[in-house]
Amino acid sequence: MAKLITVGVLALQGGVVEHLSLLEKAAAQINLSPQQGKPLTFSFIEVRTIDQLAKCDALIIPGGESTTMAIVARRLGLMDSLRDFVKVQHKPVWGTCAGLVLLSEQASATKQGGQELLGGLDVRVQRNRYGTQVQSFVAPLKLDFLREKSSTEDEVPPFRGVFIRAPAVEEVLVKEKLGAKQPVEVLGVYRRNDADGQGYTFGGSGKLWIQCGMGT
Ligand SMILES: NC(=O)CC[C@H](N)C(=O)O
Numbered sequence: 358m359a360k361l362i363t364v365g366v367l368a369l370q371g372g373v374v375e376h377l378s379l380l381e382k383a384a385a386q387i388n389l390s391p392q393q394g395k396p397l398t399f400s401f402i403e404v405r406t407i408d409q410l411a412k413c414d415a416l417i418i419p420g421g422e423s424t425t426m427a428i429v430a431r432r433l434g435l436m437d438s439l440r441d442f443v444k445v446q447h448k449p450v451w452g453t454c455a456g457l458v459l460l461s462e463q464a465s466a467t468k469q470g471g472q473e474l475l476g477g478l479d480v481r482v483q484r485n486r487y488g489t490q491v492q493s494f495v496a497p498l499k500l501d502f503l504r505e506k507s508s509t510e511d512e513v514p515p516f517r518g519v520f521i522r523a524p525a526v527e528e529v530l531v532k533e534k535l536g537a538k539q540p541v542e543v544l545g546v547y548r549r550n551d552a553d554g555q556g557y558t559f560g561g562s563g564k565l566w567i568q569c570g571m572g573t
Contacts, residue, residue, distance in 0.1 A: 359396045359397065359398040360396070360397055360398065361398045361399075361400060362397055362398070362399050362400070362414050362415070363399075363400045363401075363402060363412050363413050363414050363415075364380060364399060364400070364401050364402075364413065364414065364415045364416070364417065365401075365402050365403070365404035365409060365410060365412070365413035365415070365416045365417070366380070366401065366402070366403055366404065366416075366417045366419060367404050367416060367417065367418045367419065367426070367430075367439075367456075368403035368404055368405050369405065369425075369426050369429040369430060369433070369435075370421045370422060370425045370426050370429060371419045371420050371421015371422065371426065371455055372419040372420045372421060372453070373403060373419055375419070376417050376419045376453070377401050377403070380399070380401045380417075381401065384397075384399040384401075387399075404416065405433065405435075406433070406435070407434065407435060407438045410435065410438050410439065410442060411438075413442070413448070414448065414449075415448055415449040415450065415451070416439075416442060416448065416449075416450045416451070417450070417451045417452075417453070417456070418450065418451070418452045418453070418455070418456030418459055418460065419453050419454075419455070419456055420453045420454030420455050420456065420521060421454070421455045422455055423455040423456075423458035423459050423464075423472065423484070424467075424468050424472050426455060426459060427459065427472055427473040427474070428473075431473065436473065436475075439475055440475050440476070440477075443460065443475055443476070443477040444475075444476065444477050450477070452478075454521065454522075454523055454524065455524075457478075457482060457524055457526075458474070458482055458484055458524050459474055459475045460474075460475055460476070460477050460478045461474060461476065461478055461480050461481065461482040461526075462474070462476045462477070462478065462479050462480065462481070462530060463480075463481040463482070463530065464481065464482050464483070464484060464524075465481060465482070465483045465484070465527065466483050466484045466485060466486075467484060478541065479529065479530040479540075479541050480526045480527075480528065480529050480530060480541060481526070481527050481528045481530060482524045482525070482526055482527065483524060483525055483526075483527045484524050485522050485523075485524065486523060486524055486525035487520060487522075487523055487525070487549070488522075489522065490521070490522045492522075493519075493520055493521040493522055493523070494520050495517060495518065495519050495520070496518050496520065496547060496549075497515030497516070497517065497518070498515060498516045498517075498518040498545060498547055499513065499515060499516075499545070500513065500516045500544065500545045501513055501545075502544050502545070503516060518547065525547075529541045529543065
């Protein structure tokens with residue numbers, strides 16, 4: 358019997374359809390080269406309710422607008438269940454752009470009066486780090502973790518990162534300060550000369566993974 362894995366995409370606002378269609382493509386590729394052991398069957402669902410969230414083995418929070426997503430999640434009574442999914446059940450969660458903002462423990466350049474976060478990932482994120490929507494850009498990223506096991510000698514082709522009014526991770530927070538169980542592992546760094554300091558593009562802590570820009 359194939360093992361069924363249900364992956365939810367938080368569908369309150371933002372790039373929901375884009376994530377669902379990329380998930381379908383990725384699942385097809387996994388099934389072309391199945392891992393050893395049980396074959397995997399995936400179900401991808403949109404998540405707008407507590408019941409839908411309860412069905413999920415893993416969750417993706419897409420790019421979009423983190424302030425809007427938090428407000429809508431609060432109005433729908435989803436905020437506490439989302440926090441429980443991330444911080445109590447420790448189920449795998451992926452955040453893209455606005456998803457990263459929501460998963461961060463701290464955020465700077467938030468809207469006036471601050472904004473509600475889910476937290477879980479021990480980083481401080483700066484919203485809209487590279488400017489406004491029209492200053493969005495595409496940049497090639499060197500991500501060694503994408504190297505295929507069979508081609509360790511080869512150069513990894515650059516990954517096309519799309520940064521749409523993207524955030525950047527300003528700082529990985531000291532874990533002792535926050536009592537974190539797992540340190541954050543940085544998997545890739547993008548630096549831009551005209552932005553001071555650096556931004557981490559990919560990273561994770563335990564089952565939480567983040568991405569500042571969207572990869573295509
Ligand atoms: N592409 C994006 O998801 C943009 C994120 C947005 N600037 C925010 O703060 O939520």
